[in-house]
Amino acid sequence: MATSADPFNLIICGVGGQGNILLSGLIGSALIRKGYHVTVGETFGAAQRGGAVFSSVRISQKRCYGPLIPDGQAHLILGLEPLETLRILRKYGKPDTVCITNTAPVFPIGVLSTKEEYPNHDQLQEAIRHLSKAAWFIDATNVALQLGSKIATNIVMVGALIGSDQLPLARNDIEDGMRDIFPPEAMELNSRALQMGFNALRSQKDKSIV
Amino acid sequence: MANIATYADGSCVLLQGNEAIARGALEAGAQFCAGYPGTPSSEIIGTLATVAKQVGIHVEWSVNEKVATEVAAAAALAGLRSLAAMKNAGLNVAMDFLMHLNLSTIGDRGGGLVVVVCDDPQAHASGDEEDTRWAAQMADVPLLEPANIQEAKDMTRWAFELSEEFQCYCLLRSYTRLSHSRSGVVLGKVPRPERRAMFDTSRCYTPYIAPPKHAALHEKQARVQQVFESSPFNSYNGPEQPELLIICSGSGWPCSLDAIEALNLTGSVGVLKLGTLWPFPKRVVEGYLTRTSKVLVVEEVDPFIESHVKETVAKPSAVPASPEIYGKGSGHIDFYGEITPDAVTRALAAIFNLQYRATSPNYEQEARDAKRLVIDRGMTWCPGCPHRASFFALRDAIRRDHRKAIVTSDIGCYTLDVFPYGTHQTNVLHCMGSGAGTACGFGELAQFGFEQPVIGISGDSTFFHASVPALMNAVHNKSNMTLVILDNGITAMTGFQPHPGTDRTATQDRATAVNMEALCRALGCRVEVRDPFNTKETAATLRQLMRDENGVRVLILRRQCELLRMRQERRYPYTVRVDAEKCKGDKCGYCYKVFQCPGISWDKETDKAQIQQAVCVGCGVCAAICPSKAIIKEEIG
Numbered sequence: 001m002a003t004s005a006d007p008f009n010l011i012i013c014g015v016g017g018q019g020n021i022l023l024s025g026l027i028g029s030a031l032i033r034k035g036y037h038v039t040v041g042e043t044f045g046a047a048q049r050g051g052a053v054f055s056s057v058r059i060s061q062k063r064c065y066g067p068l069i070p071d072g073q074a075h076l077i078l079g080l081e082p083l084e085t086l087r088i089l090r091k092y093g094k095p096d097t098v099c100i101t102n103t104a105p106v107f108p109i110g111v112l113s114t115k116e117e118y119p120n121h122d123q124l125q126e127a128i129r130h131l132s133k134a135a136w137f138i139d140a141t142n143v144a145l146q147l148g149s150k151i152a153t154n155i156v157m158v159g160a161l162i163g164s165d166q167l168p169l170a171r172n173d174i175e176d177g178m179r180d181i182f183p184p185e186a187m188e189l190n191s192r193a194l195q196m197g198f199n200a201l202r203s204q205k206d207k208s209i210v
Numbered sequence: 211m212a213n214i215a216t217y218a219d220g221s222c223v224l225l226q227g228n229e230a231i232a233r234g235a236l237e238a239g240a241q242f243c244a245g246y247p248g249t250p251s252s253e254i255i256g257t258l259a260t261v262a263k264q265v266g267i268h269v270e271w272s273v274n275e276k277v278a279t280e281v282a283a284a285a286a287l288a289g290l291r292s293l294a295a296m297k298n299a300g301l302n303v304a305m306d307f308l309m310h311l312n313l314s315t316i317g318d319r320g321g322g323l324v325v326v327v328c329d330d331p332q333a334h335a336s337g338d339e340e341d342t343r344w345a346a347q348m349a350d351v352p353l354l355e356p357a358n359i360q361e362a363k364d365m366t367r368w369a370f371e372l373s374e375e376f377q378c379y380c381l382l383r384s385y386t387r388l389s390h391s392r393s394g395v396v397l398g399k400v401p402r403p404e405r406r407a408m409f410d411t412s413r414c415y416t417p418y419i420a421p422p423k424h425a426a427l428h429e430k431q432a433r434v435q436q437v438f439e440s441s442p443f444n445s446y447n448g449p450e451q452p453e454l455l456i457i458c459s460g461s462g463w464p465c466s467l468d469a470i471e472a473l474n475l476t477g478s479v480g481v482l483k484l485g486t487l488w489p490f491p492k493r494v495v496e497g498y499l500t501r502t503s504k505v506l507v508v509e510e511v512d513p514f515i516e517s518h519v520k521e522t523v524a525k526p527s528a529v530p531a532s533p534e535i536y537g538k539g540s541g542h543i544d545f546y547g548e549i550t551p552d553a554v555t556r557a558l559a560a561i562f563n564l565q566y567r568a569t570s571p572n573y574e575q576e577a578r579d580a581k582r583l584v585i586d587r588g589m590t591w592c593p594g595c596p597h598r599a600s601f602f603a604l605r606d607a608i609r610r611d612h613r614k615a616i617v618t619s620d621i622g623c624y625t626l627d628v629f630p631y632g633t634h635q636t637n638v639l640h641c642m643g644s645g646a647g648t649a650c651g652f653g654e655l656a657q658f659g660f661e662q663p664v665i666g667i668s669g670d671s672t673f674f675h676a677s678v679p680a681l682m683n684a685v686h687n688k689s690n691m692t693l694v695i696l697d698n699g700i701t702a703m704t705g706f707q708p709h710p711g712t713d714r715t716a717t718q719d720r721a722t723a724v725n726m727e728a729l730c731r732a733l734g735c736r737v738e739v740r741d742p743f744n745t746k747e748t749a750a751t752l753r754q755l756m757r758d759e760n761g762v763r764v765l766i767l768r769r770q771c772e773l774l775r776m777r778q779e780r781r782y783p784y785t786v787r788v789d790a791e792k793c794k795g796d797k798c799g800y801c802y803k804v805f806q807c808p809g810i811s812w813d814k815e816t817d818k819a820q821i822q823q824a825v826c827v828g829c830g831v832c833a834a835i836c837p838s839k840a841i842i843k844e845e846i847g
């Protein structure tokens with residue numbers, strides 16, 4: 001199964017501590033097992049301090065690409081936080097970029113200390129829609145909270161990513177990778193998180209014509 | 211579960227650049243590895259430490275990079291293959307030793323010694339963009355620079371062979387985009403290292419007498435260059451007679467390939483990628499320079515390759531018709547920041563007079579318009595971080611003292627004080643241990659009319675790393691200063707590595723924790739220890755110390771890093787809530803506007819402070835700083 005472009009450029013973005021690097025590792029390892037050349041680039045200087053972080057994943061059947069995605073060349077953006085999706089989309093987006101975004105905001109310190117205002121929810125979603133071919137919004141933090149573990153938010157988002165059919169990966173490819181990094185007792189919860197993210201995207205996709 | 215030591219020979223595994231370097235060392239049979247943590251290098255030693263016992267090798271976090279290099283060199287002199295790892299700034303600390311070890315050699319029975327240095331172009335996690343390649347030229351030692359993660363592993367392994375063959379240490383230069391990227395790496399075999407350490411006492415290794423040894427080193431360089439001229443790590447890809455030749459290394463290589471694809475120049479641009487950078491493989495370069503009339507040199511930060519390409523061209527006999535050289539000198543590539551595919555695309559487009567647009571003008575305009583919605587995400591101390599409380603007390607003490615105290619600081623999480631959401635108490639800050647050293651100097655200016663109190667700041671790890679000599683200097687030269695040691699019990703900023711003040715080594719063995727207050731007292735300092743969460747007592751003690759001019763004063767502010775505490779205790783100490791009756795809301799705003807813990811915000815509707823339950827870690831320090839006593843902490847039973 002081929003990707004829609006080669007190289008296919010995926011960006012996973014969010015805030016330090018949201019599990020960005022775990023996701024890029026899960027996706028990267030799964031694609032390597034399928035025989036793709038994969039290069040994952042990470043920024044994590046800001047990881048523990050509430051800063052904006054993102055991972056780039058470059059997927060190819062031709063060769064091993066460098067970790068940096070050229071401006072305006074992202075095919076898919078997986079945003080763990082909506083403001084971060086827009087930040088990345090402005091630099092790396094192009095008219096046919098697809099975005100999958102968690103709806104829950106993480107307020108920057110400037111907002112918490114009332115020095116700045118977080119952008120309006122609807123305007124943010126509208127801007128993301130406007131700059132992408134397709135944009136799906138997943139209530140991933142709430143889904144994870146319903147499962148009893150906020151930390152599973154990122155796995156819900158990976159489930160949505162798989163559900164979008166943008167990558168040549170199925171749910172069990174991710175589950176195989178999860179078994180390598182999660183203890184056995186955490187597998188059930190994370191498998192459910194993956195399933196629920198998958199379902200959440202599929203139910204939106206069925207309603208849309210994209 | 212498989213790990214870096216047990217992944218099978220021949221398998222392809224997704225490895226981070228630093229993990230690949232660690233695997234390369236294991237495949238080379240390295241038995242002794244030492245380093246000091248620093249982004250982006252920390253995972254090299256971190257990874258090796260996790261498998262040290264399993265493989266039967268020694269791995270340590272040393273007190274600083276110079277000592278790391280010295281202990282690794284000792285192991286090499288005793289016949290073991292050894293590795294030292296550090297970031298670019300750390301190389302400066304090690305450089306004194308390395309500028310002499312090059313002359314002494316590691317001997318004909320020496321084990322290979324590889325010094326890995328990770329540069330940080332763009333200074334993602336550094337205070338500078340230092341380019342390590344010049345260090346190799348200065349020390350006359352070989353330097354290899356991988357251009358991808360497979361090469362990172364393979365070159366590390368080869369570097370040990372080179373080092374043993376030429377009896378000198380070998381530098382391996384990494385950089386953020388290599389160390390902190392991951393890709394599939396095809397692995398080799400990890401041997402069971404079985405060399406025994408032994409030193410032949412009939413030998414003497416020293417740089418004396420230097421000039422003849424320096425001459426011998428240059429002769430050795432010529433032999434290394436011979437090997438480099440035929441190395442497969444220097445490779446060309448492109449047309450036989452390219453219209454333009456890109457010469458690049460490291461990150462410049464993948465960025466160049468992206469740019470050529472973006473501009474559809476595959477048929478006219480060739481790429482010569484160099485992996486053996488010093489001694490410079492002049493003949494390889496000469497061979498390709500004769501095939502073209504235009505050259506673009508693509509490399510990060512300094513024009514290292516560019517200078518040597520120009521030198522090569524300057525020899526009239528070698529390259530008859532000198533090509534035009536584009537790069538930093540011509541203004542096509544920047545002297546600063548990291549190289550990106552777009553930077554190379556812009557340079558090529560300018561040279562070929564092409565138009566390049568990643569997207570449509572319309573889309574670019576819409577992306578620009580969306581800027582009004584995008585606000586910055588400032589970095590700040592974690593909720594529960596002891597440093598926030600320490601700086602809060604520091605500010606209070608300085609304000610009440612009224613003498614414009616100067617604060618000099620160094621490198622750690624507390625460096626965030628100079629960032630937009632810090633308290634901005636810090637006046638002078640440079641490198642590891644420089645808070646103590648510059649404080650010492652300011653404290654020696656009384657005879658010139660300097661009357662401001664002087665406060666130096668160090669962390670616990672930077673105290674041991676480079677502050678102790680400065681403190682001794684302060685005692686000996688009668689500096690009037692107070693050193694505040696922000697002791698959070700770990701090297702927190704780089705990922706919780708131990709240091710001589712902690713009771714575990716890198717490989718989790720029990721260690722004797724060096725007692726920093728006993729050490730400071732032994733130096734003759736007055737020493738006080740406080741909990742920074744007790745902000746009032748901390749501020750009062752600091753004010754007293756600032757007034758005490760009887761010798762050097764040390765205030766240790768001791769509280770464990772919250773992230774580490776949470777890892778160990780796995781529970782929050784308190785639940786925290788706001789008493790709406792007492793809270794004065796935005797008229798006050800002290801907790802969220804001044805103290806700025808991300809666990810507290812303002813609820814516009816009720817005009818009250820609000821605990822962000824998803825963020826708050828229940829440390830309870832805000833209960834102590836609220837002027838209206840409106841924040842209540844309750845112990846969790």
